[in-house]
Structure formats: C-alpha cells, structure tokens
Amino acid sequence: MIEAEQLSKMYTRGVYALRDVTLSIGKGEFVFLTGPSGAGKSTLLRLLLREELPTSGRLVVNGRTLQKMTPREVQAYRRTVGFVFQDFKLIRTRTVFENVAFVPRVLGMAADQQRRRAFQVLKLVGLQHRMNAFPPELSGGEQQRVAIARALINDPALVLADEPTGNLDPDLALDIMNLFREINARGTAVLVATHDRELIRRVGRRTITLEHGTLSEAVR
Amino acid sequence: MSAIKFSFSEAAISLWRGRRATSLSILTIVAAVFVLGVVLLATTNVERWAEGWRSAAEFSVYLADEIGAPERDAVRALIAGSSAVEAHEYVARDEAGRRFARMFPDLAGPASAGATMPASFEIRAKPAALDDGEADRLAARLRTQPGVTDVRFDRAWLDRVSRIVRAVRFAGLVLGAVLVCAAALTVASVVRLTLQARLQEIDIMYLVGAPLAFIRGPFIAEGVLQGGIGASLALAILAGAYFAVRGRLASTLGSAVPGLQFLPWTWIVLLLAGGLLLGCVGGFIASRSARAA
Numbered sequence: 001m002i003e004a005e006q007l008s009k010m011y012t013r014g015v016y017a018l019r020d021v022t023l024s025i026g027k028g029e030f031v032f033l034t035g036p037s038g039a040g041k042s043t044l045l046r047l048l049l050r051e052e053l054p055t056s057g058r059l060v061v062n063g064r065t066l067q068k069m070t071p072r073e074v075q076a077y078r079r080t081v082g083f084v085f086q087d088f089k090l091i092r093t094r095t096v097f098e099n100v101a102f103v104p105r106v107l108g109m110a111a112d113q114q115r116r117r118a119f120q121v122l123k124l125v126g127l128q129h130r131m132n133a134f135p136p137e138l139s140g141g142e143q144q145r146v147a148i149a150r151a152l153i154n155d156p157a158l159v160l161a162d163e164p165t166g167n168l169d170p171d172l173a174l175d176i177m178n179l180f181r182e183i184n185a186r187g188t189a190v191l192v193a194t195h196d197r198e199l200i201r202r203v204g205r206r207t208i209t210l211e212h213g214t215l216s217e218a219v220r
Numbered sequence: 221m222s223a224i225k226f227s228f229s230e231a232a233i234s235l236w237r238g239r240r241a242t243s244l245s246i247l248t249i250v251a252a253v254f255v256l257g258v259v260l261l262a263t264t265n266v267e268r269w270a271e272g273w274r275s276a277a278e279f280s281v282y283l284a285d286e287i288g289a290p291e292r293d294a295v296r297a298l299i300a301g302s303s304a305v306e307a308h309e310y311v312a313r314d315e316a317g318r319r320f321a322r323m324f325p326d327l328a329g330p331a332s333a334g335a336t337m338p339a340s341f342e343i344r345a346k347p348a349a350l351d352d353g354e355a356d357r358l359a360a361r362l363r364t365q366p367g368v369t370d371v372r373f374d375r376a377w378l379d380r381v382s383r384i385v386r387a388v389r390f391a392g393l394v395l396g397a398v399l400v401c402a403a404a405l406t407v408a409s410v411v412r413l414t415l416q417a418r419l420q421e422i423d424i425m426y427l428v429g430a431p432l433a434f435i436r437g438p439f440i441a442e443g444v445l446q447g448g449i450g451a452s453l454a455l456a457i458l459a460g461a462y463f464a465v466r467g468r469l470a471s472t473l474g475s476a477v478p479g480l481q482f483l484p485w486t487w488i489v490l491l492l493a494g495g496l497l498l499g500c501v502g503g504f505i506a507s508r509s510a511r512a513a
Contacts, residue, residue: 078429091421106430
C-alpha cells in the first residue's frame with residue numbers, strides 16, 4: 001500500500017523533518033505512527049497526502065509514485081485517501097449531514113448518491129440521529145466521528161489520521177480507535193499518527209516510531 | 221451535480237451572507253456601467269442629431285442690398301450649374317423679414333422695426349458633395365462673386381460639434397475605463413473576503429481532490445452575479461433617467477431638438493455583457509488566491 005524509500009524532507013536552513021526513512025505498509029494494515037512532537041509524523045502524513053513533496057527518496061502509494069503526479073493525478077489520488085485531523089476540520093456553518101455530503105458534492109456526484117452515501121457512513125459511525133445538528137452542538141468525540149464519516153464517504157483504500165484523539169479524553173479516544181479498527185476490518189488500510197503510547201498499547205497494533213525525523217523502531 | 225450549478229448555488233448563498241460588502245462592489249459596477257451608459261447615450265444622440273443636420277446642411281448665400289439683376293443672375297447660374305447642389309431657393313428681402321418674424325416673434329416687434337433682412341440664396345447640398353469637398357469648393361467660389369456679402373455654411377460648426385462629441389466620448393470612455401478597473405478591483409477584494417471566510421472549505425476541497433472548477437467556480441460565479449446585478453441596475457437607472465430627461469426636454473424645447481433615443485439593443489447587450497465580464501474578471505482574480513490561501 002505504502003512504500004517509502006530513503007525518504008527525506010528538508011525545510012529551509014538545512015533542517016531535516018524526515019531523513020532517509022524507509023518503510024512499508026501493506027494493504028489493509030492498521031499501523032500506528034508515533035514519536036515525540038517534532039519527530040516528523042505530521043510531515044510524513046503531509047507527504048502522503050501529497051500536500052508537500054519530498055526533498056529526496058521515493059514515496060509510492062497504491063502503485064503511484066507521488067512525486068511524479070500531474071495536478072489532475074493528484075486530485076484523482078486524493079479521492080482514494082481519507083484523512084482525519086486532530087482539530088476535526090468541520091465546517092461550522094453546515095450541518096453534520098452537509099459536512100459529510102460536502103465531499104461527494106464537490107466531486108460532482110449526483111444528489112441522490114450524495115444523500116445515500118452520507119447516510120450510510122453516518123450510520124457506520126453511529127451518528128445518523130445527529131445529522132441535522134451543527135458541529136458546535138456536538139461533543140468532541142461526536143465531531144471526530146463526523147470527520148471520520150467524511151473521510152470514509154469516498155470508500156478510500158487508505159485512511160490517514162493525524163492525532164485524531166489529541167482533543168479527546170481517554171475513553172472517547174478508545175471509542176474512536178475502536179471505530180478505526182472496525183474500518184480497518186472492512187479492508188481499509190489505516191495509518192494513525194499519535195504520541196499516546198498508552199492508547200497504542202491498548203489497541204495493540206504494528207507501530208512505527210520516528211525520532212528526529214528518522215525511523216527509530218518498527219515493531220510488527 | 222455540475223460545477224456550474226454548484227458554483228452558482230454556493231455563490232448565491234455567499235452573496236446573501238456577505239450582502240453588505242457585496243453591495244459596495246455592486247455599487248462600483250453600477251457607477252462604472254452608468255457612466256459608460258451616459259457617455260454612450262449622450263454622444264450617440266448628439267452624433268445622430270449632427271448626422272441629421274449634416275445631411276440637411278445648407279449654405280446661406282447673403283446678397284448685398286444694392287446688388288443688380290445681372291450679378292444676382294450670375295450667382296444663381298453658378299449655383300444652378302454646380303453638381304454639388306441638390307436644391308436651391310432665392311429668398312427676397314421681404315420674405316426673409318417674414319421668416320424672421322415667424323421664427324422669432326418676440327424679436328420681430330418694435331425693436332426690429334425698420335431693420336431689413338438681406339436677400340439670400342438657400343442651398344441644400346448633396347450628401348456626396350459634402351463628403352468629397354465639392355460643396356466646400358462651391359462655397360469658396362460663391363464668396364468671391366460680386367454682390368455676395370457672406371456665405372454661411374452649416375458644415376463648419378457641424379464639424380466642430382463632431383470634434384467636441386468625439387472628445388467628450390473619449391474622455392467619457394477613459395473615465396469609464398478607470399471606473400471599470402476600480403470596479404473589477406473592488407469585486408476582487410470583496411470576493412477575496414468571501415474566500416477568507418471559506419478557507420476551511422477550500423482546504424477540504426483540495427484535500428479530497430475536488431476539481432479546480434468546483435474550488436474556483438463559486439468565486440468566479442460570485443463575481444459574475446455581482447457584475448450582472450450591477451450592470452442590470454445601472455441600465456435600469458439609465459433608462460429611468462433617460463425617460464425623465466426626455467420628458468423634460470420635450471416640454472421645454474418642444475420640437476427645437478430632435479427626439480432623444482435610448483441606447484440601441486446592441487449597446488445594451490454589450491454593457492450587460494461588459495458588467496458580467498467585469499465581475500467575472502474580479503472573481504477570477506480573487507479565485508487565483510484560493511490555492512495560495
């Protein structure tokens with residue numbers, strides 16, 4: 001699913017956010033990406049989202065080399081990847097349903113398909129009863145479930161999550177992780193970046209550890 | 221859902237939400253299109269009048285009071301033999317006096333008593349002779365004829381009117397162009413405000429791989445709507461002003477000035493299209509910062 005070879009990302013003044021990272025994540029795998037703040041977790045996710053380009057090395061996702069994509073190919077690639085952020089990134093002025101249906105809408109999907117898919121994924125995350133609520137009316141855990149529903153609406157092959165439980169208490173964090181496990185059980189590869197070692201221990205999946213931009217530990 | 225439908229539905233919502241800022245940019249479009257409309261309306265009408273007067277342009281060849289019959293006949297022969305003349309008429313002194321009294325009854329009272337009007341030949345030139353200079357040459361020859369005191373040719377002042385109209389039109393178009401640029405920049409600024417308010421949506425759209433038409437489309441559509449509304453309002457105001465002025469002119473000047481005409485349909489369509497294009501350009505300029513944002 002994901003193949004990184006000698007992957008490096010250098011920002012200005014010679015500071016490396018990632019240096020010579022080589023890793024492999026298989027199809028349908030659930031992997032944690034951990035490490036202290038500034039270790040390069042978010043940089044790796046940004047490279048995987050193709051928000052940034054690596055300085056050197058090679059990054060291949062689902063057979064596509066991310067550095068060699070045209071803008072149109074980047075659009076097509078992103079439709080196969082779901083993303084979840086710590087701050088949820090929900091649109092406050094749109095309802096839960098509209099937030100989720102927003103993605104198929106801006107991808108030009110027919111209105112009845114938009115509604116059907118949005119309802120399906122809201123049901124999957126257990127929020128179909130709150131679909132007319134606005135994000136500020138929801139708890140943090142519920143908002144993150146909406147964000148996960150939005151990430152799933154395109155039926156992606158890969159879901160990337162950047163500190164998805166960073167704003168949640170431990171019980172809610174475990175709920176969200178269980179939801180990721182359910183998603184993974186359906187065959188979707190999941191890569192979760194988190195610095196919460198306790199959560200990783202409780203979920204018990206393969207963990208990749210980054211430190212100062214380099215791979216320090218890869219546990220299977 | 222097509223990108224166009226999506227863009228216009230999002231733009232309509234956005235226009236309503238930001239109606240205060242939007243009204244500012246619509247006002248600048250109204251000002252720009254209105255100024256252009258006024259300039260075109262005024263100059264088109266004056267040019268039309270001038271063209272009408274030009275086609276009916278007349279020489280007035282004034283004769284000395286003491287002119288003898290042979291000299292008068294020589295002048296008449298010169299006029300009649302010229303290929304530049306369409307029609308001519310001899311106006312004797314009595315007839316000239318009566319015409320003056322008819323045209324200016326207030327002046328034809330005791331103040332003008334005893335004053336006599338000179339006899340003259342009134343000549344209507346052929347339009348082709350006006351263009352190829354034959355009429356000018358005839359006027360020059362008439363001026364040198366014995367017994368001719370003056371030759372008044374309408375064309376000279378009509379040419380002056382045309383030059384003034386051209387200058388006014390140029391100045392108006394320059395002013396209009398400046399206002400159009402200002403309006404486009406205002407639209408761009410207002411649409412950019414909308415863009416700032418929707419940064420998160422744009423971010424999400426990029427991340428989910430939305431086509432560029434869906435990302436930029438709403439901002440361009442917003443500009444187009446502003447341009448369309450602004451241009452329509454300007455034309456409506458222009459039409460209102462036109463009917464008001466026409467009514468007033470008709471009541472004060474009567475038939476002294478030929479009838480006013482509103483802009484032809486081609487100009488109306490062009491002004492409307494110009495407003496839409498102006499808004500589109502403003503929206504496009506703003507939408508270019510979507511990626512940078």
